[in-house]
Amino acid sequence: MSVDLTAARTLSLADHTVRELNAALHAPDAERWEVLDPGGRHAIAAGLDAEISVEVAGHVGYYCAGMNQRASVHIRGNCGVGIAENMMSGKVVVDGDASQAAGATAHGGLLVIEGNAAARCGISLKGAEIVVGGSIGHMSAFMAQSGTIAVCGDAGEALGDSIYEARVYVRGEVASLGADCVAKELLEEHRLQLGELLERAGHGDLDPGEFRRYGSARRLYNFDVDDAGEY
Amino acid sequence: MSDSNGTPRPGWRDGLRESATFDRATLHEIRRAAREGIYDIRGGGAKRRVPNFDDLLLLGASVSRYPIEGYRERCDTDVVLGTRFAKRPLKLDIPITIAGMSFGALSGPAKEALGRGATAMGTSTTTGDGGMTPEEREHSKTLVYQLLPSRYGMNPDDLRRADAIEVVIGQGAKPGGGGMLLGQKISERVAEMRDLPAGIDQRSACRHPDWTGPDDLEIKIEELREITDWEKPIFVKVGATRPYYDVALAVKSGADVVVLDGMQGGTAATQEVFIEHVGIPTLAAIPPAVQALVELGMHRKVQLVVSGGIRSGADVAKALALGADAVSIGVAALVAIGDNAPELGREYEAIGSAAGFYDDWHEGRDPAGILTQDDELAARLDPELGGRRLANYLRTLVQETQTLARACGKSRVQNLEPEDLVALTVEAAAMARVPLAGTDWIPGTEAR
Structure with a gap:
């Protein structure tokens, strides 16, 4: 596959189907793409696997940039459920708000949501990084296995329920913590990691020291009947 | 006191009467629960007797039906799955596939054996929770x-x-339930695959x-189709609970194939109470599923794959006659490659079980090297031999299915139809929606 590093393409979803768009993005002949008139359509830019940049001028529906690999996708609007779900690598930026399950099960890459993210942000996260400029909804980081979630605003109820080894940083208030999720000391190692992540996400002006760290107490890692009431 | 075969049960003496309500297995479970304070976890499917394919009989050819000559006239077995939307449907030589079983629950050699056997017979295998291994793909x-x-x-x-x-x-073993692979089976490789x-x-x-x-x-x-450029058939698998609605909703959601797993279908591990008390028998699940497809004009357009307790060609033939396009096997495939083999009787006894009864698959100590992540145990299974045995077993199922289909006058196994069936019990007649043998009575419907 040869990609013309100088070429740019513009494609309007008023004139083309999502299928036509994705087929073009799966075999790209240009490095930069602009998608017009997204109209909240689903699965826009899903399954990309090339070092290209895609800018979407407007709101998108479910699963935009789903399972992204290597590509950089920028949404100039809000997004529906499951933005960048199961992302493997690359970068996805949402200028507006995100619906539920943002970055669900993502293995790698960076997801930046400038606005708020709804419930279950980073659910079952498997290694990716998520930075939310606003607040996140309830049950976020549920069963999050690895990776990092940094929240510049507040977190809803039951944050990090049944969390494994993922790291969660919250700058504002946490409504409540889920089962086996506890506040942890913010060590220098974490300040450095968080500072570097915020920098990459365009929030380098924030002081990592203002965040609190949350993670697993690891009490529920191996089932014990005496813990049954904790679940 | 004796069992159904007339064999005296151990421990019996004149004058003793075993309770049908509090039988020995029940008493043992009460004591175990009182001792351990936690539900019993095991693998496999429902062990209780439920109405099943043994409660149906096929009607061979008669004055009004011509049979097909065995060994001379063709009786086709191939099936295509995923003809609705996918650019590349699956073309299988036989209507029997291998059900989803994970690397993690199963050892690497066991997955390889399943792949070898299925490939030899021109059919498919299925990954499970935990992802795809290179060996499995190969x-x-x-x-x-x-x-x-x-x-x-x-x-x-x-x-x-x-x-x-x-x-x-x-x-089917646990509709509505998640899973739990206990720590002793989470080897370094399994852990890495699951992050x-x-x-x-x-926990799943x-x-x-x-x-x-x-x-x-x-x-x-739609997203999955976009990611794969609409090439791959999309199956939707449901545990049998409300098959009429679930199948209709799967079709509405765009499935190419619906996989319907009855309560006899196995699992690597879940609560005994879940396995035995949630879901409905495979036999009872098929007619409502087919009804949904027929009413939507999708029967044979969205293919129906049925699993849960398929053991023989007779089961295959009866499932197809009720309207399935193919069946899927799991537990039977594991038995075929060596699980619970009598030759390992002493080793099963050493871990507190017996050959033919071992179901503590979650503990990872399977002497057959199949349901384990212990490298030493896993090395006991020869994947080439296991693959040959699975192929032999599948070949036998196909021969049996063809034998029965030919007897019913069918030149293609999927041409078997409900009209070829009768039931031995009122329950099976009502569930399968076929007449009680020797009558024209289908309980719950108008007489035909």
């Missing part, structure tokens, strides 16, 4: 890749490497993380 010519709630190991490269995608909503630390219990969620309900499922399927 040895399975046709491989169905499961998308499960946990998404362990899920990645777009394997999605594209797969021949079909199966969105798992539930399974978890080794040695900890791995019961709900998908990024969709809820049939409207979302339709969008999820």
